[in-house]
Amino acid sequence: MIYGYIRVSTDKQTVENQRFEIKRFAKKRGMVVEKWTSETVSGTKKANERLLGNLLKKLNKGDTLIISELSRLGRNLLQIMSMLNYLMENETTLLTVKEGYELGNNINSKVLAFAFGLSAEIERNLISQRTKEALARKKAEGIILGRPKGLANLQTYKLYPHQLEIIELRNSGLSLEKIARKYKVNRSTVTKFITRINGEKRWQ
Structure with missing residues (x-):
């Protein structure tokens, strides 16, 4: 089964542009999208809070999911990585129109997933470092961190x-x-x- 997923963030955007891109992409590959899922929702929401969550549950081994670009899955790298890992373990192929990614159960996909995973780890470390620096700065400014000491009112x-x-x-x-x-x-x-x-x- 070949699925197409479309997401726009506001009602001022149209899903038709993405649908056209995906259809043209599929046609070049001799494919036809059999089922579509489209929604207007922020990419910051978790997958299970979107129609995307239900779509992911429907995907079976050997199915193909086509999207216009990876950012349609979410705005957070860790969130996207989690979905990519799920698709790979489920042996579902993911095709992206703009980036030209083809993620499936093959060595290229695993290399790409490793690169994404490394990027995610770097992002976590950077966030952690920024948090530590912010706390250190507040401490240097004399701001008391944590729960206030002494008896409660x-x-x-x-x-x-x-x-x-x-x-x-x-x-x-x-x-x-x-x-x-x-x-x-x-x-x-x-x-x-x-x-x-x-x-x-x-x-x-």
């Missing part, structure tokens, strides 16, 4: 709305376990809350 505690009642219950001799069960929290949560309120190190 008392009003952020889950038990804060019940503080007066909890103190009364505790003063009346009710155990921490029973207080915890009453408010459906852990014993340690009650302990920390009462400690904060009274300024004590530990309630026994």
Whole structure:
């Protein structure tokens, strides 16, 4: 089975240009596209959030998928690599009109996939390096990274709305376990809350 996939990012673009390109490309190779999938959606969306996801699931060993260019699969190199790997493992041939790529179960495809994989790894490393540099710069500027140190504001505690009642219950001799069960929290949560309120190190 020969499939054609078309994607445009906005409704102002037309799918007909890509359809024409794919039809002309297929004709030169003596092929006829039997089934078409076209959609208007951003390439940043994951495949399973697009019609492309359903199309990939339909492809079987020996099928051929024709697209106008690799960017139709997605805007992210890692995303595209994942799809190419899926197609190769599924032994589905992918043809691109503009780049002239032919990816299938052959040595050329594996070499090309290796090149894409290397590019993806480089991209990951660059992103990681940019992140580290940004963090280092913020640290040098005196910006505190991570969670703020020190005690949290008392009003952020889950038990804060019940503080007066909890103190009364505790003063009346009710155990921490029973207080915890009453408010459906852990014993340690009650302990920390009462400690904060009274300024004590530990309630026994």
